[in-house]
Amino acid sequence: MIHPTPRLRFAPSPTGSLHLGGARTAMYNWAAARALGGTFLLRIEDTDQARSTDASLQVILDGLRWLGIDWDEGPGTAGQYGPYFQMQRLELYRATADRLLASGHAYPCYCTPERLEQLREQQKAAKSSWIGYDGRCRDLTAAQRAAHEAQGLRANLRFRMPEARVIAVHDLIRGHVEVNTKELDDWVMLRPDGVPLYNFACVVDDIGMRITHVVRGEEHFLNGIKQRLLFEALDAECPVYAHIPLILNQKGGKLSKRDPGVKSVLEYRDEGFPAEAVFNYIALLGWGFAADRDVFTRDEMVAAFRIENVGKAGAKFDPEKLQWMCGEYIRRMPPAQLLDRARPWLPHVPAAAFTSHRAWLENAAASYQERVQLFGELGPKLGWLFADPVPDEAARKNLSKDPASRQWLAAWADVLAAGDLPPSWPHDRAGADDHVKLPSKKDQPEPACRFATPQRIEAECRAFVERLGVKFGSFVHPVRAALTGTDKGPGLFDVVFLLGKDACVRRLRAAAAG
RNA sequence: GUCCCGGUCGUCUAGUCCGGCCCAGGACCCCAGAUUUUCAUUCUGGUAACACGGGUUCGAAUCCCGUCCGGGAUACCA
DSSP: OOOSSOEEEEOOOSSSOOBHHHHHHHHHHHHHHHHTTOEEEEOBOOOOTTTOOHHHHHHHHHHHHHHTOOOSBSTTSOOTTOOOBGGGOHHHHHHHHHHHHHHTSEEEEOOOHHHHHHHHHHHHHTTOSOOSOOOTTTTOOHHHHHHHHHTTOOOEEEEOOOSSOEEEEEETTTEEEEEEGGGSOOOEEEOTTSOBOHHHHHHHHHHHTTOOEEEEEGGGHHHHHHHHHHHHHTTOOOOEEEEEOOEEOTTSSBOOTTSTTOOBHHHHHHTTOOHHHHHHHHHTTTOOSBTTBOOOOHHHHHHHOOGGGSOSSOEEOOHHHHHHHHHHHHHHSOHHHHHHHHGGGOTTSOTTHHHHTHHHHHHHHHHTTTTOSSGGGHHHHTGGGTSOOOOOHHHHHHHHSOTTHHHHHHHHHHHHHHSOOOOOTTSOOTTTTTTOOSSOOTTOOOOOOSSOOHHHHHHHHHHHHHHHTSOHHHHHHHHHHHHHSSSOSSOHHHHHHHHOHHHHHHHHHHHHHO
């Protein structure tokens, strides 16, 4: 037994951003670990020194944290199977390599990169059915090795693959699969400088970290075969494998972090996508929660998740459904939460307002709750609350449609000026927003409030419009345009309530004056 | 080239293991209608799929074979 409880890992290489595909792999590992009551760990595969960077490590860590994919062992934790950076485990690889060398499972290869590349090209040019290392150094005598060493050649260590042998594996996703080892060549385990390559480091660490289940992208399927043989050579038990299909880009190819237009997880964060919506959406790429439900919580996912239920076919990423999912989460959020979480995208809202006008801002956020899908969309929509707007094209049209509308605007301004609307920002609005919760809904009882409520404003407005003898709709549109500068937004009387007396009167009169 | 995997509405999927409950269900998108002071939300309805061809069977999306199409692998990357 590898370990009494399940242990799963996500093992990214810090060579680029974390995109949705990587995030999903991490999530499936995480969910499987949580579902099985096991441990989830993070291992950093930083052996590609040419491409690994601290910046990209940070991006991966931040991305996972943002999505709520937390690890029990890994960077920043004191797990007992660390260190969790491969470059800090070099002695381990060296020692294991020596064992393999001694047992004959590994051998030094003196072929230069140039020769190997040439070899590959020749094989391709000859339309060879088989492409790979030709085994030139496989059976070098001690004398030949010594001669190479004497020339100053430094050897890679290669793993000696058994000749034609059928390996049968049971993959949690793919089921029973057989692969003949003749499809595989002798692969490099260790570079001359002692830095291991993927398959070798991976196995040494999976053994050392007592990994019981390996969930990773299907591009690793064949690596799984190579690794299985290595486990065997080391007399170690092989973990259970689950090779999940890739997420496809719009063109149907493998989603790559080098693909232009593929966003990193942090870009979604920065654009104001709710993390739980992104989490929820990517969970659905290749896995079904329930036949009739797409929105679920993290806990519900953990309760329902089984790695073997992940589909075998690749899924295309659909930005529109993600967008919808975001809106779904935003609408379900308490307004206070929406306000707080959207705050980074509200630079024009003075910091003090978050304490002095908390209830007002919550009402403002709430009135846009059904109208935004991302936190980042809230900021631009709230501009009219703080500054008299410049009417956009649609607003200008509504303002100029009926020449008589100027008189109505002026007249209504007088009505409002004489009424008891709440004060405008930045005046104190105590007694207004803390009694009236927006958005107002039909058939909602009118709240007790010492200021005019949206319901009352509407009732009085309708009476006013009736006296005026114009159609309600044709009155309302220019008013909205004057007040907000657009033809969209919350119910007009919520707008009036939020804006308060001074601002309403001022803007109506300004519009009336042209 | 060779090996591996896949193929249900445009997209994500349920159903496939244990054939009949599926003339295929849900969601996104799209369209139409309802509500309405705009936009949005909400509600109602609609369009739309078992890749193709053979078998097996009383009966196949489900089992078998072939074809086609798609993806992955084939590194001193991971």
